[in-house]
Structures are given as C-alpha cells and as structure tokens.
Amino acid sequence: MTSSQENKQASSIGIFDSGLGGLTVLKDLATRFPHESFTYLGDIARLPYGNKSPETIKRYGLQILRFLKDANVKALIIACNSASTVFLGQNDFENIPLLNVIEPGSAAALRVSNGEPIAVLGTSATINSHAYEKTLKELNNNQKVIEKACPLFVSLVEEGIVGDPISFLIGERYLKDIRDQKIKTVILGCTHYPILRDDLKQILGDDVKLIESGEVLGERLHELFASGAISRAEKGQRFIRVCTTDITDHFEHLARNLMKPISIGPLERVIL
Amino acid sequence: MTSSQENKQASSIGIFDSGLGGLTVLKDLATRFPHESFTYLGDIARLPYGNKSPETIKRYGLQILRFLKDANVKALIIACNSASTVFLGQNDFENIPLLNVIEPGSAAALRVSNGEPIAVLGTSATINSHAYEKTLKELNNNQKVIEKACPLFVSLVEEGIVGDPISFLIGERYLKDIRDQKIKTVILGCTHYPILRDDLKQILGDDVKLIESGEVLGERLHELFASGAISRAEKGQRFIRVCTTDITDHFEHLARNLMKPISIGPLERVIL
Numbered sequence: 221m222t223s224s225q226e227n228k229q230a231s232s233i234g235i236f237d238s239g240l241g242g243l244t245v246l247k248d249l250a251t252r253f254p255h256e257s258f259t260y261l262g263d264i265a266r267l268p269y270g271n272k273s274p275e276t277i278k279r280y281g282l283q284i285l286r287f288l289k290d291a292n293v294k295a296l297i298i299a300c301n302s303a304s305t306v307f308l309g310q311n312d313f314e315n316i317p318l319l320n321v322i323e324p325g326s327a328a329a330l331r332v333s334n335g336e337p338i339a340v341l342g343t344s345a346t347i348n349s350h351a352y353e354k355t356l357k358e359l360n361n362n363q364k365v366i367e368k369a370c371p372l373f374v375s376l377v378e379e380g381i382v383g384d385p386i387s388f389l390i391g392e393r394y395l396k397d398i399r400d401q402k403i404k405t406v407i408l409g410c411t412h413y414p415i416l417r418d419d420l421k422q423i424l425g426d427d428v429k430l431i432e433s434g435e436v437l438g439e440r441l442h443e444l445f446a447s448g449a450i451s452r453a454e455k456g457q458r459f460i461r462v463c464t465t466d467i468t469d470h471f472e473h474l475a476r477n478l479m480k481p482i483s484i485g486p487l488e489r490v491i492l
Numbered sequence: 493m494t495s496s497q498e499n500k501q502a503s504s505i506g507i508f509d510s511g512l513g514g515l516t517v518l519k520d521l522a523t524r525f526p527h528e529s530f531t532y533l534g535d536i537a538r539l540p541y542g543n544k545s546p547e548t549i550k551r552y553g554l555q556i557l558r559f560l561k562d563a564n565v566k567a568l569i570i571a572c573n574s575a576s577t578v579f580l581g582q583n584d585f586e587n588i589p590l591l592n593v594i595e596p597g598s599a600a601a602l603r604v605s606n607g608e609p610i611a612v613l614g615t616s617a618t619i620n621s622h623a624y625e626k627t628l629k630e631l632n633n634n635q636k637v638i639e640k641a642c643p644l645f646v647s648l649v650e651e652g653i654v655g656d657p658i659s660f661l662i663g664e665r666y667l668k669d670i671r672d673q674k675i676k677t678v679i680l681g682c683t684h685y686p687i688l689r690d691d692l693k694q695i696l697g698d699d700v701k702l703i704e705s706g707e708v709l710g711e712r713l714h715e716l717f718a719s720g721a722i723s724r725a726e727k728g729q730r731f732i733r734v735c736t737t738d739i740t741d742h743f744e745h746l747a748r749n750l751m752k753p754i755s756i757g758p759l760e761r762v763i764l
Contacts, residue, residue, distance in 0.1 A: 389658055
C-alpha cells in the first residue's frame with residue numbers, strides 16, 4: 221500500500237451490512253456527501269442475518285467492526301437492521317462513533333405519523349428483538365406499534381423477483397393486517413425492502429409513508445460532522461471501496477446494478 | 493468426556509449439510525440402520541450454501557469434515573448437494589470413506605428413466621456446477637439432461653410455506669419447461685426439496701418419478717458395510733447426535749419436526 225492510499229483510507233466512513241442491501245444506504249450517503257470516502261463490508265458468505273440467533277449476529281458483527289476499524293474508518297454505520305438490534309444503545313466502538321438504523325428510523329417515523337399507529341416490517345431476527353417497538357415507545361410512551369416479520373422479502377430481492385405476481389402474492393400475505401388496519405406509516409426495517417417499494421405501495425396504497433434507512437442515516441451523519449465529532453474529507457481524494465466475504469457473478473452484477481449511476485471498482489474479497 | 497462416550501463416538505457415521513434439510517437423510521439412514529450411531533453437523537449459521545462461490549463452499553466444507561473426523565466418525569456423508577459439487581470424485585477424506593449425493597442420485601435416476609430425458613432441480617450453486625449433468629453423461633454418454641435452478645424453494649421450506657398458493661405459483665414458474673417437455677424423471681438435487689414433494693407432484697403429474705437423496709445414500713452405505721470398508725455397530729449402543737453452528741427456537745422446532753417419529757436430544761452448538 222502506498223502512503224497516499226493509507227491517507228485516503230484513514231478518512232473513510234465504514235458501512236456494514238449482511239449482504240448487498242446496504243448498498244442502497246451507501247448510494248444515498250455517497251450522493252449526499254460527494255467528497256467523503258466510504259469502505260463497505262457486505263458479509264455475503266454468511267448472509268442472511270435475519271434468521272440467526274442474537275449471539276451469532278453479535279459474534280459476526282464484532283469481527284466486521286474490527287475489520288473496518290483496522291481499515292482506519294472515522295465513523296461506523298451498521299446498515300443491517302438485524303445487526304443493529306444487537307448493538308442497540310451502543311454509540312461507539314473503541315472510540316469510533318457508531319450509528320445504527322433503528323434509532324434514526326424510529327425518530328423519522330414518529331415525525332410523520334401524527335400520533336397514528338406505526339407498522340414495522342423486518343426479518344425474523346429484527347422483529348423478534350422488538351428493537352423498533354422498544355425504541356418507538358421510549359420516544360413516545362403511548363405510540364401504537366404493529367410489527368410484522370417478512371422473511372421471504374430478502375430472498376425475493378436477491379432473486380430479482382420484484383414487481384411480479386409472486387412478490388405481490390407474498391406481499392399480500394404479509395401485509396394484510398396492516399392494510400386492513402389502514403396504517404399509513406411503515407418503517408422498512410431491512411435494507412432490502414426499499415427495492416420492493418412499488419409492490420408495497422400497490423398493496424398498502426399510494427398514500428403510505430415508507431421510512432427508509434438511507435435517508436435518516438444521512439441526517440445523523442450530518443449531525444456528526446456539524447458537532448465536530450468527525451472531520452470532513454478534503455475534496456478530490458474520494459474513493460468508494462466495496463469489500464465482500466464472498467464473490468459470485470450474481471452478486472457482482474447485483475452490486476453494480478444497486479449502485480448505479482455511481483460506478484465502483486471490482487469487489488474486494490475479505491476472509492473473516 | 494467419559495471413556496464410554498469416547499467409545500460410542502468412535503463408531504458413528506458423520507453427516508453434514510448446510511442446514512437442517514439433511515435431517516431428511518439422517519432420518520432415512522437412522523431408520524434403515526437401527527443399530528448405527530450418527531453425528532450430524534448442520535451449518536445453520538452460514539446457510540444457505542446454494543448462492544455461495546465454490547471456493548467458499550470448499551473452505552466451509554473442509555472445516556466441517558475436519559470437525560466430524562475429530563468426532564471419530566467411521567464414514568462421512570455430504571448430504572448437501574451444493575457442498576457435494578465441490579467434493580465430486582473424492583472418495584475419502586484423510587482415509588475415512590466419503591460419500592456424496594451426486595453420484596448415487598445420478599445412478600438411481602438412470603435406472604428408472606428408461607433412456608428418457610432426466611431433469612435436475614437444485615440451488616444456483618448446484619446447477620451452475622453442472623455436476624449432475626457431467627455425472628449423468630459420464631454414466632450414459634447420450635443421456636439428455638435438463639437442469640433448473642429453483643433458488644426460492646429452500647426459503648419456502650424454511651418458512652414452512654408448503655402446499656400453499658405461494659409455493660404452487662413459484663413451483664409453476666420454475667417447472668413450466670419441465671412439465672411442457674413431459675419429463676417424468678426428476679432428481680431432487682437439494683435436501684430441502686422432498687418436503688415440497690406434494691407441490692411438485694401437483695405441478696408435474698402424479699406419475700413423475702422423484703429421485704431423493706436419502707434413499708440412494710442408504711444403498712451406498714450398505715455397500716460400504718458389505719465390502720467391509722466400515723464395520724457394523726454393536727447393538728444397544730446407538731446414539732444420534734445433532735450439532736449445529738447456530739441455535740434458534742425456529743430451527744430447534746424445525747429439527748424436531750423433521751426427525752419425527754425419531755426423537756433427538758437438545759441441539760449441540762458448535763463454533764466453526
């Protein structure tokens with residue numbers, strides 16, 4: 221590694237997800253912060269996290285935070301909801317600021333819900349943890365919350381079955397109660413779910429407010445810059461590094477599609 | 493560990509799968525060989541294998557064969573089709589006989605197909621490897637083979653969505669060509685697929701011959717006993733040990749259901 225590369229890596233923002241869904245977050249943040257560099261780690265070899273036990277998710281998560289710290293990041297973002305649930309309330313990792321998606325997502329939902337009930341969609345791990353329900357009730361004691369695990373949604377997105385009779389039938393099954401109760405604020409508690417946005421709107425109505433992780437993380441990152449907790453990157457040194465624990469043609473293709481129009485270099489394989 | 497336990501473990505048959513689908517194989521073998529002991533390892537923490545690269549599957553597979561060898565097994569069975577593809581043609585692991593599901597499954601299909609085309613259903617990793625097609629053509633140069641990846645089938649089984657409008661719609665999508673070509677010999681190239689047997693018969697017709705891994709592995713194991721390559725267990729010392737790399741209530745429940753009427757003790761967690 222040249223000293224110029226070392227210098228660049230010292231200034232990046234680390235993002236971790238179980239797979240490639242977190243690239244939707246990377247894309248949002250890379251667009252909002254055009255001079256910042258990013259180091260992304262997708263744990264493709266061991267995805268999905270959504271059906272693992274909290275102990276296993278924590279063990280894998282700590283390995284990944286350690287890897288990103290060793291890559292000299294200045295801030296850490298857990299883009300994976302299932303992983304966020306096991307690091308809830310932890311604001312730093314060995315003195316590096318740590319953001320998760322649960323708290324900002326909950327705050328954003330409360331801002332638009334006007335006291336009406338809020339629905340949370342997520343993996344089995346996220347829903348079984350009740351992390352969103354607990355966080356929402358901490359922020360507003362009387363908030364009514366409906367949680368619904370949608371475990372097949374991740375597989376649908378990974379197989380590219382979106383806007384399809386199959387995704388619509390599965391969506392109808394999962395979302396029936398939420399539609400019948402006319403709930404109009406829905407937290408997408410998994411980074412894969414924004415890709416099913418059109419299916420969800422078709423089922424829940426065009427007036428549904430879907431809360432997505434990428435948008436709200438941008439606000440939290442802005443606060444970290446504004447408070448001086450982390451410093452801004454210099455112009456002209458930007459890089460975007462996408463690392464994964466496995467590489468297949470399918471995932472390489474999916475990664476490039478998710479990041480468009482931002483182009484990325486070859487995926488870097490990391491053995492954890 | 494007591495010396496009695498050591499003695500028992502020295503005589504067991506090791507079975508490995510990416511998850512719990514291989515319990516269908518364990519159940520078949522434990523029924524067919526009522527005095528034999530078994531040590532099962534399901535790599536639940538890192539499932540599914542079906543969308544991983546061959547390099548990653550091989551790395552994980554070697555860790556698991558090593559674990560089972562250290563548990564003093566007398567024979568090794570790779571019940572996972574995706575893992576079998578990367579160990580194809582390897583008949584032992586460090587002097588312990590090694591069986592996979594590809595070769596016996598192919599031989600069984602050829603016996604019943606009467607020269608007609610054979611279809612193979614499997615995960616993306618299994619189908620992309622063309623392991624079944626290569627093996628079938630080695631056994632019969634003129635055999636016509638149609639391969640079809642059915643990546644959502646594993647998720648359906650894991651979520652218990654079987655005999656359902658959703659599994660039927662997904663099955664219709666994957667199996668349309670096979671039905672239109674009136675193919676009547678179909679290899680179920682994934683241990684999860686026998687659980688979808690009724691859906692598959694509804695789509696492909698009651699006269700379809702579905703080739704399942706458990707049945708054909710029993711014959712190969714019988715050959716190992718008959719040739720003296722491995723010795724039979726003594727009566728009255730049987731144990732069935734089910735180890736997994738993660739444990740959740742969902743998987744514990746699924747494991748007990750798949751093994752019925754054979755009862756198993758608590759799942760043992762193994763960190764790999």
